[in-house]
Amino acid sequence: MSASIEIPCDITPHPVTGMYNGKFGVWLFLASEVMLFGALFSSYILLRVGAPEAGPLAWPDYRTNHLNVPLATVNTMVLILSSVTVVFAWYYLQLHKFAAARACLLATIGLALVFMVIKYFEYSHKFHDGLYPSTHNFYAVYFTLTGLHGLHVLGGIIVFAYLVGPGAAMWKYNPAKFTNRIECAGLYWHFVDLVWIFLFPSIYLL
Amino acid sequence: MSFATPEDARKHRNIYLAVLVALAVLTGVTVLVAQMHFLSTPMAVAVALLVACIKGGLVASFFMHLISEKTTLYGILVICVVFFFVLLLLPLATEFTNVST
Known part of the structure; x- marks a missing residue:
């Protein structure tokens, strides 16, 4: 004997929150992510403000920090473009154009992979120059913040790969729920973009 | 959130494209201001964070649809x-x- 249990409010809005449960859950998750990155940004400020003015422990500026601003600028544009492709995936699903939505999701995965490849080149250049998290507080902050962000990008790639691959079967029997899943994954991806928008000037430019 | 009419959908598409252009321009402004080094450090920090806040606001408001939540x-x-x-x-x-x- 088998019985299926109906999960409440996975498509229709919950009467209290005004949105479906999945979306509300993702927003709560993102709120906790703000706290996580907030704590790291706070540590960054503390370390930077507390660094001595001169000497080996002085905070490196744009002339001495070995960071590749052109590459990071390209990465910023890549992430912004990937945010646009995600929002267009959701847009096309709303219009019931699954093929176009799928193409947008594939473009998102492609752009996310480009981001990771550029990050790989950035990191390998640092390691080649003998710059590790243990070298200086600046590199500890750089590797921690960009590394954690990179892990989030990797997580996004896995989620989108599932939604384009085996997860896409849901579109055939429950298109509304599939569209909601894309919206939730999109919210997460936009947050990843949002974090980079603040990371980029804070680490690379200031 | 869903589109009530084809006109509504078109409006959303145009907004997404306008936000993309705005984000690209603002990224250019951030890099330009930082690379020209014509501002004092506190001023450069203020400008960079202000531009980042505007960019973040655009992403949250229009891509994450916070404006209509x-x-x-x-x-x-x-x-x-x-x-x-x-x-x-x-x-x-x-x-x-x-x-x-």
Whole structure:
């Protein structure tokens, strides 16, 4: 004997929150992510403000920090473009154009992979120059913040790969729920973009 | 959120494209201001963070559709923002401790 249990409010809005449960859950998750990155940004400020003015422990500026601003600028544009492709995936699903939505999701995965490849080149250049998290507080902050962000990008790639691959079967029997899943994954991806928008000037430019 | 009419869908598509252009321009402005080094450090920090806040606002408002979300969510996010600033201001508290000891 088998019985299926109906999960409440996975498509229709919950009467209290005004949105479906999945979306509300993702927003709560993102709120906790703000706290996580907030704590790291706070540590960054503390370390930077507390660094001595001169000497080996002085905070490196744009002339001495070995960071590749052109590459990071390209990465910023890549992430912004990937945010646009995600929002267009959701847009096309709303219009019931699954093929176009799928193409947008594939473009998102492609752009996310480009981001990771550029990050790989950035990191390998640092390691080649003998710059590790243990070298200086600046590199500890750089590797921690960009590394954690990179892990989030990797997580996004896995989620989108599932939604384009085996997860896409849901579109055939429950298109509304599939569209909601894309919206939730999109919210997460936009947050990843949002974090980079603040990371980029804070680490690379200031 | 869904589109009521084809006109509504077109409007959304145009907004997404306009936000893309705005984000690209603002990224250019951030890099240009930082690379030209014509501003003092505090001024450069203020400009970079202001531009980042505008870019973040655009992403949150239009890509994450926060502009048309329910008020329940705003309440949660306000609490989140308050505690985020508490976290950012914690280093300041340690500075006060240093002064008093």
